């Protein structure tokens with residue numbers, strides 16, 4: 001780097017910054033291509049009734065296997081998809097894939113009580129065509145809307161749309177349910193649940209991680225349970241990894257649990273098998 005040392009103005013050009021910019025650009029390009037080619041698949045994680053082991057529902061989780069980089073977590077590529085404006089296309093693909101899969105499971109199971117949870121980005125949610133698309137997908141899969149739950153995050157309330165409450169109301173009127181994901185990690189979680197008509201709260205993993213070790217966190221989760229009961233909301237605990245956590249949660253009345261304790265997200269074929277077993281070991 002003798003050249004650099006001799007020219008002070010070169011110093012502002014940090015090669016590591018350049019690498020980051022190039023990598024980011026490459027990721028954007030690859031993601032666009034992946035969208036065109038529908039190079040994604042879904043993993044499914046069960047949401048379980050802890051007292052019976054019955055699978056109540058599956059959450060559909062997006063997976064992208066990059067041709068060179070391998071598996072990239074959605075937490076890393078979804079922000080990029082939002083940035084380059086392809087998140088709606090991705091969410092739509094997920095919806096069709098998840099609903100098609102759920103229909104197959106209803107047939108396999110011989111009953112239609114199993115539900116599917118699908119994550120929905122803010123951009124998709126506030127799209128005026130969203131509900132029509134959703135109803136079209138449900139109709140084409142011949143699925144009752146009651147078996148679909150949309151997971152939204154608090155980020156949705158920061159989106160500049162005055163009609164959020166109206167959008168939520170019309171979605172729920174159609175029979176589709178709405179869950180508030182990652183509950184407790186945002187700014188004003190409590191004010192959102194009093195202001196917007198939702199069905200379900202998913203208590204974030206960061207709380208679950210501490211319920212056995214921190215009395216104050218346990219008290220907060222207990223409070224959320226009580227609140228859910230008072231407001232008629234279903235509570236799902238997410239990121240549950242241990243038996244001790246399950247015991248604590250059952251103690252305070254939790255009836256729906258998701259996490260590695262029961263199962264990691266799995267392929268559709270793996271899910272076929274656990275569906276046929278009907279219950280997971282508790």
Ligand code: C2E
Nearest residue numbers: 061062073074075094119120121239240241258259260265
């Ligand atoms: P999320 O919706 O809160 O999903 C739960 C995440 O926690 C998943 O990560 C899941 O694999 C992970 N998880 C579940 N149980 C456990 C556990 O016991 N321990 C640990 N350590 N982790 C657990 P994943 O699949 O990497 O997804 C990350 C996030 O990406 C999701 O968080 C969601 O916000 C977003 N996402 C995933 N799929 C989609 C999609 O189709 N569309 C949109 N818009 N976002 C998606």
Ligand code: MG
Nearest residue numbers: 059119151181
């Ligand atoms: Mg989710």
Ligand code: MG
Nearest residue numbers: 181182202238
């Ligand atoms: Mg979550």
Ligand code: MG
Nearest residue numbers: 075153181182
């Ligand atoms: Mg999340």
